[in-house]
Amino acid sequence: MADAPQAIVVPADHRQMDFPTFLKLHRGQLVNSGVPEIYWPSVQKKIRDEVYDAGRYFGMMQVESDEEEEEGGGDRNNPTPGEHSWCVVVTSEDGVDTSDASSIFLVDHAWTFQYGYARLQLQKVLGLLDRMAALMDITEEMSEEEKTERVLDEMWRFTWHYKLDFQGATADDRIAFWYVNDEFGSRIQHSDEPTCRMVPFYYVPTKTSYTLMWLLQDLDSGDELTKDFADGLSDETERKCRLLAWIPEDFTHITPNEGISIDDAFFAARLKGSRETLPIPEATRNPLTNREAPYKVYTDIQVIRDNLTDSRFQLVEEESQADIIWMKDHIRDFKTFSVERPEVYLNQFPFEGILTGKDCLAYIGQATVTNQEPGALENGPKWLPTTFNLSWALPKFVSSFQQREERGLDNHWILKPWNLARGLDTQVTNKLHHIIRLSETSPKVACKYLEDPVLYYREDVGQVKMDIRYIVMLQSVKPLKLFTYKVFWLRFANKPFSLDHLDEYEKHFTVMNYTEGGTKLHQVHYDDFIPIFEKQYPDFPWKDVESSIFGAFRELFESAVSREPPCGIGHYPMSRSIYAIDLMLKWKRGEQGERTMQPVLLEVNFCPDCDRACKYHPNFFNDIFSTLFLDDFKDRPVAVIS
Missing domain, CATH: 2.170.270.10 (SET domain)
Known part of the structure; x- marks a missing residue:
């Protein structure tokens, strides 16, 4: 020893x-x-x-x-x-x-x-x-x-x-x-x-x-x-990219989107070392059934322990007693779990990281576009920002940036680490040398920044950025069964939006509940927001906006389950999960030149922080568990997506 x-x-x-x-x-x-x-x-x-x-x-x-x-x-x-x-x-x-x-x-x-x-x-x-x-x-x-x-x-x-x-x-x-x-x-x-x-x-x-x-x-x-x-x-092209902060180089001969879609080599390298295994589906022996005894739930998440009050579920103190295990950390060895606990439900799916990793999310979205022009300066579906993985496609990004600059197109980008949330190490810039240097610190994606977002008027501030968070519930991969909680949450910037002072957090970001120094958190309840929104934008009924949002969710998950792991979410009958999807709305032009609102998905988070949800909606986890485990979603604020 x-x-x-x-x-x-x-x-x-x-x-x-x-x-x-x-x-x-x-x-x-x-x-x-x-x-x-x-x-x-x-x-x-x-x-x-x-x-x-x-x-x-x-x-x-x-x-x-x-x-x-x-x-x-x-x-x-x-x-x-x-x-x-x-x-x-x-x-x-x-x-x-x-x-x-x-x-x-x-x-x-x-x-x-x-x-x-x-x-x-x-x-x-x-x-x-x-x-x-x-x-x-x-x-x-x-x-x-x-x-x-x-x-x-x-x-x-x-x-x-x-x-x-x-x-x-x-x-x-x-x-x-x-x-x-x-x-x-x-x-x-x-x-x-x-x-x-x-x-x-x-x-x-x-x-x-x-x-x-x-x-x-x-x-x-x-x-x-x-x-x-x-x-x-040592690679000559990579060196020229990294030295762009000091030494000019023309990359416009590189086609920005050639080879940008999903390929097995990407996932083999990206997921190398994850040690995630696949479950053995035939090992399961307790399909979801109605029964008189309550389902025993083991969880290490206090907000669930405090708010899961439906009598059809019973909290237990020992994991070994559980019918449902709901944990905040990922498990990796699904194979062993499926053999040792075949009758137990789990709050995660095999290889769901293809959604929650920002680089993989971009590849999943880009896979929905089958006729992408190699020379196009945009990539992916309309509901996802143009995104480049700077660890894999830095020369393509540089080419796109330089071509956009030549054509006089907007060139604001937001740099995000692959696997961090809460806006950590996330920066907005329109300077190529800045982007090149930021890409050195950790694996990052460069996403096209929304230069024309739909803004929300705050009487105390003016026109500010906002983002919207929905909770989606994945009940099954084969067949795809997806729901969303119709109560959504809003976050607002604290300063008027403009494309300057790009380092000013309270102007360009909306996540204020984790910042230091008592930053003001502006809160508006969803059912108060809808009439305010429709008053500010009378030509855009919220039901139509929400329908387009739900359509984006459907397309995203259809793509995410269309391929086998590790390139897609794995099927496991005992898996259930919830994800938070953050999105913004942006302005775009329709086919007739009319102004329309387009939802743009920003990120997907596993095991999201639901304290705020339970504070204003004490039945939140009762609704979630009833939908996922009992198929009981009628008369609840739940919409069927697929």
């Missing part, structure tokens, strides 16, 4: 920490970042003693570029933007020797931020805006607001990132931190054949981040210090 891990004792004064303790705290970082072991003692010593000695060996030089080079779109080996060009060279007469154990250098971070706070920091931190403008060579006269916008735009060419990953880290903890190196570090230019490497390093005792820089070869006096801005990438 292995010994229990020992706690690492760190002295109150980190300067008293010995080297073995330093390694216990930081070995993983050093190894994963590829820092040569010869330099490890110097890393500790220089941090401990605050030794920033790069200036003894290197110097910054301003370089004048000739006009032909500027007109050509940038120098591949000197791409950092700004009015001036810079380089860093060896100034030590003896050069720098990589075999010297002290030849690793600390680079300070001039600015560290998480994206949602960048504007606020530039406005509030004394001197930060002017320092960043100078570092980015923004020298012309302009107002504070104009300077802030310029820095927020240019910073993506100067920023790098790291994440904190530790035992017990939440999704919020893993959001990327962006940083700008100091003037010295920011002047080091790109080269495909770099002479140094630079990596972020987080010093645990003081919770401080640095950049470590070391040479890849011996350098003589006058040699230039360069790094690879696409470090670790």
Whole structure:
């Protein structure tokens, strides 16, 4: 039996920490970042003693570029933007020797931020805006607001990132931190054949981040210090994509939608490592039947325990006693479950992740369009935004972006991580270099941002964005049996909508119930909303809008069950589930040029937060369970979709 891990004792004064303790705290970082072991003692010593000695060996030089080079779109080996060009060279007469154990250098971070706070920091931190403008060579006269916008735009060419990953880290903890190196570090230019490497390093005792820089070869006096801005990438096309933030490249020869639809290779790679198994359907022996005894329900979700009061269901404390297991976490081994508990119902379906993963959702939607033109700049059905998986189709996305730009089409996009909810690490931008940099931090999709959404008038604010959440109930895959709860929930932005200040959360996002600082949550009940909506839009009866919404739900699930796992949701007679579908309405032109409302599905969530549903509708889970397990949905706010 292995010994229990020992706690690492760190002295109150980190300067008293010995080297073995330093390694216990930081070995993983050093190894994963590829820092040569010869330099490890110097890393500790220089941090401990605050030794920033790069200036003894290197110097910054301003370089004048000739006009032909500027007109050509940038120098591949000197791409950092700004009015001036810079380089860093060896100034030590003896050069720098990589075999010297002290030849690793600390680079300070001039600015560290998480994206949602960048504007606020530039406005509030004394001197930060002017320092960043100078570092980015923004020298012309302009107002504070104009300077802030310029820095927020240019910073993506100067920023790098790291994440904190530790035992017990939440999704919020893993959001990327962006940083700008100091003037010295920011002047080091790109080269495909770099002479140094630079990596972020987080010093645990003081919770401080640095950049470590070391040479890849011996350098003589006058040699230039360069790094690879696409470090670790070898594929030529992928490198050109990643370097677009600094070096222009034309991708318009690539057809945006060729090969964008579902293929088995995508799912094989996407789901590799999920270890999800399929159930054995013939193992089940308790089909849904009416019976006098109540169904025994085991759940680890408190809101169900508090609100499932229908006498036909009985809550139990032990999972082994249950006829129905309703859990907040996914199970992966359906095969074993179906053999060991063949008589037990479960609140999830095999491979339902093809709906709840944002990248897979896009592929499922795109599979409904069979005559997509390869050169089209849109993809997928009308009820799903044009979406690109940036891990698989970055060149296609770049081609689409550049072609849209050439044609003068709107180019606002929203970047979303595959598997995070609540708007975490989600950003809106119309800048290609911004999108390229964001795609580095985690697997993301780029979805066309709705530039013309249907807005809701708030008397206290004005015209704001809104989104709508429906709960859908999947009772069966073969045949498809799908219901939706007719009570829906609304979320509103807190500031008037406009296509500016794209980093302003309360203007462009509607999820306010998870934000810090007491952000106001504007609530309107669905049956109050409908007459208000019809008053604001008298030509659009809600029953017609809702009918088009339900039609989108039907098409989505018909596509999701049309293929066998892992490319579709798996059939299992003992599965039942609910999903939250978030959507918005947008304006579009009909065949006769008339203005129409089009529902656009945003995401699908497994095991959604239903506290708000139960607060205003105490019978919510009674309705859900009665529909899914007893086929009892008459006289309930439930609509049959399929």
